[in-house]
Amino acid sequence: MQFLLYILVYPILWLISILPFPLFYLFSDCICFLVYRVIGYRKKTVRANIALTLPHLTTQEQRKIERKFYSHMCDLFLEMIKTLTITKSEIQKRFQFTNLELFHEYELKNKSIILFYAHYASYEWSIALGTHINIKGFGIYKKIQNKYFDNLVKKxxxxxxxxxxxxxxxxxxxxxxxxxxxxxxxxFISDQNPKPNKAQLWDKFMGYTVPIHTGGEMLARKLDMNVLYMKIEKVKRGHYLATFIPLSDNIQNEPEFEVSRKFIKEVEKQIYEAPEFYLWTHKRWKHKKESL
Structure with a gap:
């Protein structure tokens, strides 16, 4: 059954991936209408998250963010499909970096690098980094149960x-x-919700005390790695800009969990700047303890 589903869906995904960009984003608009207006995919969760974390905005302003988010989310999902056939030159044109020289400086330090980023803007097209670097790139991901789609995601x-x-x-x-x-x-995409009974750090995020992922920092400490944050911004539809922000180049001298705190504060700043590009569909504040 898993294979049958895969062979039925894959040709459709491939056809979507080869659409010219004007048609591609027109198709995304159609999908957005279905997802947002007709199906209402996770609309209660999205609305609750935005109201909870951005209470200073009026209801009208919150709804505007909500609408922009659904448009962006559909673009994001389809851009992942587009990656099936996108060329190296095209992804380099659409996902650019402001300070690659900083990353190259870190490569010369003869240490591996933990690269934190968030479910913000285009984390899918961040794979463009692999076309610019000299060391090996590794992505941490959660395996999909359907082995055929898992292989597709890995591809x-x-x-x-x-x-x-x-x-x-x-x-x-x-x-x-x-x-x-x-x-x-x-x-490491480390902004989402860890299991509270396994969380070693609880800290403030968007006005609430929540569990914070610390696995990336713990690994960096264990193996003496440097740590960077990749801030990804959406410049316009289908175009993104990434900036590397140092979090630590000597983690052994950092207080425990300081790097994880720095990371989540950087994510928070981005959300306040342009909240429509954050992934609001997850129940990130499900285990919140208190408000500020």
Whole structure:
């Protein structure tokens, strides 16, 4: 059954991926109408999250953010599909970097790099980084149950020389790479909701105390890695700009959890600047403790 579903869906995804960009985004508008106006996909969660974290805005302003978010979310999902066939030159044109020289400076420090980023703007097209760097790129991801679609996601996200590592195998594989002398950059999307009974850090995020992912920082401490934050901004439809922000180049001298706190504050700043580009569909504040 899994294979049948895959062979039925894959040709459709491929056809979407080869659409010229004007038609591609027109198709995204149609999908957005269905998802937002007809189906109302997770609209209650999105609306509740925006109202909870942006209470200073009027209801009208919150609804405007909501509408823009659904348009962006549909673009984001379809842009992941577009990655099936997008060329190297095209993705480099559409996902650019302001300070690649900083990343190259970190490559020369002879340490692996933990690269934090968030479910913000285009985390899918961040794979464009692989077309610019000299060390190996690794992405941490959660395995999909359907093995055929899991392979498809790995194919998409590893198109530009990246290697995907299942979250369950992260520590094992990273340690093995370090023991073999393989220096790499490891991408961690660490802004979402960890299980509260396993969280080692609770901190303020968008006005509420919530559990914070610390796995990336713990790994950096264990293996003496440097840490960067990749701030991704949406310049216009289908075009993104990324900036590297140092979080630590000597993590052994940082107070415990300081890097994780710095990261979540950077994410918070981005959301306040342009909230419509954050992924509001997840129940990020499900386990909040208190408001400020």
């Amino acid at each position: 998409i996200r590893s198109r530009f020389d990246a290697v995907l590592i299942d979250t369950k195998n992260t520590v094992k594989e990273v340690v093995e790479n370090e023991e073999k002398g393989i220096k790499g950059v490891y991408g």
